[in-house]
Amino acid sequence: xxxxxxxxxxxxxxxxxxxxxxxxxxxxxxxxxxxxxxxxxxxxxxxxxxxxxxxxxxxxxxxxxxxxxxxxxxxxxxxxxxxxxxxxxxxxxxxxxxxxxxxxxxxxxxxxxxxxxxxxxxxxxxxxxxxxxxxxxxxxxxxxxxxxxxxxxxxxxxxxxxxxxxxxxxxxxxxxxxxxxxxxxxxxxxxxxxxxxxxxxxxxxxxxxxxxxxxxxxxxxxxxxxxxxxxxxxxxxxxxxxxxxxxxxxxxxxxxxxxxxxxxxxxxxxxxxxxxxxxxxxxxxxxxxxxxxxxxxxxxxxxxxxxxxxxxxxxxxxxxxxxxxxxxxxxxxxxxxxxxxxxxxxxxxxxxxxxxxxxxxxxxxxxxxxxxxxxxxxxxxxxxxxxxxxxxxxxxxx
Numbered sequence: 001x002x003x004x005x006x007x008x009x010x011x012x013x014x015x016x017x018x019x020x021x022x023x024x025x026x027x028x029x030x031x032x033x034x035x036x037x038x039x040x041x042x043x044x045x046x047x048x049x050x051x052x053x054x055x056x057x058x059x060x061x062x063x064x065x066x067x068x069x070x071x072x073x074x075x076x077x078x079x080x081x082x083x084x085x086x087x088x089x090x091x092x093x094x095x096x097x098x099x100x101x102x103x104x105x106x107x108x109x110x111x112x113x114x115x116x117x118x119x120x121x122x123x124x125x126x127x128x129x130x131x132x133x134x135x136x137x138x139x140x141x142x143x144x145x146x147x148x149x150x151x152x153x154x155x156x157x158x159x160x161x162x163x164x165x166x167x168x169x170x171x172x173x174x175x176x177x178x179x180x181x182x183x184x185x186x187x188x189x190x191x192x193x194x195x196x197x198x199x200x201x202x203x204x205x206x207x208x209x210x211x212x213x214x215x216x217x218x219x220x221x222x223x224x225x226x227x228x229x230x231x232x233x234x235x236x237x238x239x240x241x242x243x244x245x246x247x248x249x250x251x252x253x254x255x256x257x258x259x260x261x262x263x264x265x266x267x268x269x270x271x272x273x274x275x276x277x278x279x280x281x282x283x284x285x286x287x288x289x290x291x292x293x294x295x296x297x298x299x300x301x302x303x304x305x306x307x308x309x310x311x312x313x314x315x316x317x318x319x320x321x322x323x324x325x326x327x328x329x330x331x332x333x334x335x336x337x338x339x340x341x342x343x344x345x346x347x348x349x350x351x352x353x354x355x356x357x358x359x360x361x362x363x364x365x366x367x368x369x370x371x372x373x374x375x376x377x378x379x380x381x382x383x384x385x386x387x388x389x390x391x392x393x394x395x396x397x398x
Contacts, residue, residue, distance in 0.1 A: 009100070009167040009385050010358065011322040015309065016065075016171065017302055018058060018107060018178040019342060020328035022353050024299055032196050032334075033296045037307030038355065041326050045357030046366035053374050056330035056342045056349045058126075058178075059084075059109045061374060065329075066090040068378030068393035076110065084110035089390050091378040092116030092169060098387065101166045103158045106151040106173035117171075121154050123147070127175045129182035129298075130253045144255065146184040148176050148298070152305040156312055167385075172309065176298040177332075179341075180229055182250040183297030185258060188265035190300060191293040198288060203281065204337040218341040220291065221284050230290045232270045233263075238277070288335050295334070319359060323384060326355045327374070358384075372398060 022028040026035045027042035028049070041047075054064045055071045063076035063084055068091070071077050076084045093116030096102045104114045108122035113135075121134045121141075132147040133140050134154070143150045155172040162168055183190075202220075206213040217223055226232040226239050228246040236243070254262060278286050306326065313319050331351045333339040342349035354372065356362055375395030382389045383397040 009098075011167050011318065012095075012169045012381055012384070013309065013313070013322055013324045014169070014171045014173075015306055015324065015326045016106075016173040017328045018173075018175055019330065019332040020177055020299065020302070020353060021332040021334050021348065022351050023334050023336075023348070024296060025353055027355065028353065032292070033299060035299065035303045037303045037310060038326055038353075040307075040310060041324060041355040041357045042365070044359075044364050045324070045355065046362045046368055048354040048356075048368045048370070048372055050369055050371045051327075051352050051354035051373075052350045052371070053330045053352050056345075058107075058329050059111070061329035062108070062110060062173075064374050065377050066092065068375050068389070068395040070375060070394055073392070073394060079109070081111070083112040086112055086115035089392060090116050091381045092171070094382060094387060095169050095385055098385065099166055100169050100385070101162050102169045102171075103155070103162075104171045104173070105155045105158065106171075107175050108173070119158055123175060126178060128253055129175065129180075129250050130258060131255070132175075146301065148174050148184065148301040148305050151175075152308050155309065159312060159316075169381075174302055174305075176302050177295050180248065180250060181291065181294035181298055182231075182248075183294055184301045185261045187297040187300050188261065190297055192265075192269070196289060196292045196296070198285070199335045201337050202284070202288060202335045206337075213337070213344075216337075216339060216344060218343060219338050220287050220335060220340060221338060224287050224291065224340075230287060231262075231266050231294070232273065233266070234270055234274060236274065284338075291340060292334060319357075322358075323381075324357045325377075326353060327377075328352050329374075370398075 024030050024033055025038055027039040027047050053061050055061055057079060059079045060071045060076050063074045067074040067089060092102050096116050102117045104117045104120040104122060106123060107127055108114055114120040114122060121136050124133060124135050127147060129147050131142060131144050132150055133142045151174055155170060224230055225243045225246045226236045227248050233251060273286060313322055330342050331349045332342050333348050336348050376398055379389040379393050379395050379397040
């Protein structure tokens with residue numbers, strides 16, 4: 001292990017989201033929304049345009065990030081796997097061992113308590129968008145508010161209280177924009193009067209491809225539930241029995257004031273939908289618009305809160321010696337092939353964003369075309385801190 005003084009070791013801020021597709025990031029050429037704060041990292045640093053995940057599902061992807069190893073090596077194969085083995089190598093443990101102050105805030109989703117962190121506050125499982133509960137070393141705490149903002153509040157609070165004599169690692173990991181796409185109240189009316197462009201393959205016929213593609217359950221046509229996914233809380237006469245049983249847990253968690261604002265936004269639109277009762281392709285188009293607008297509204301909150309973190313670093317003279325990463329656990333289908341989710345091995349699900357700002361090391365505006373995976377993150381952080389990478393790590397430093 002090569003040693004380096006604390007002054008030489010860069011701080012690391014790892015900003016991570018869940019299911020954020022590159023197609024909905026301005027710097028990756030989004031035609032459907034704007035992400036000015038995430039785009040700052042591309043302008044002030046670099047963007048990797050061929051970044052892919054080793055396993056496109058929430059928990060396993062996170063295990064790959066932490067260990068630099070593929071799922072069959074790190075042992076966390078699926079969201080329902082046994083708890084993550086925190087005794088194996090993870091880059092936070094190694095950074096902590098050489099003097100980094102370390103914190104993990106937000107979505108953990110590994111069925112274990114975080115290891116390698118001086119401080120952690122994590123969501124149980126997927127967590128909730130509204131009035132979230134966080135697990136800590138001392139128990140559970142419930143916060144009133146919107147999860148993306150609360151997560152950022154907690155991350156900034158930790159930054160303000162940290163030991164300024166030490167380099168730090170902050171992993172700020174958001175739930176958004178994971179299903180069921182419950183936007184913050186202030187964004188409920190955004191995109192209300194516009195139609196988001198449809199992907200060319202929304203009505204994909206899967207011609208000359210495997211017949212199994214047409215049987216994918218997680219499609220916009222067949223798998224969206226009116227109450228649970230689409231925020232239609234009134235009775236839907238044509239809903240299936242299963243759809244009628246699945247309720248929107250986020251709505252149930254809201255305070256009376258939150259429900260009032262939610263109803264003011266959705267009830268008039270829902271009444272219009274029920275009155276028109278579209279069918280066939282018109283119904284698919286309506287579902288797509290409802291889905292994609294709520295998804296993008298969740299990303300609006302993510303982008304705003306990324307901006308809050310960047311602004312804090314700016315105002316506290318932390319830019320020059322801080323690596324800032326923005327990434328997500330995998331990509332997502334935004335209607336391509338008629339789908340949502342990430343459980344098919346096409347580029348939309350495997351491709352993940354990776355943007356980095358590191359002044360003096362990454363030239364502003366750099367576009368990297370090299371192929372990278374999320375198993376490359378851990379060795380990259382190790383090398384940046386002047387540490388040797390264990391032989392068991394399968395990824396390569398960038």
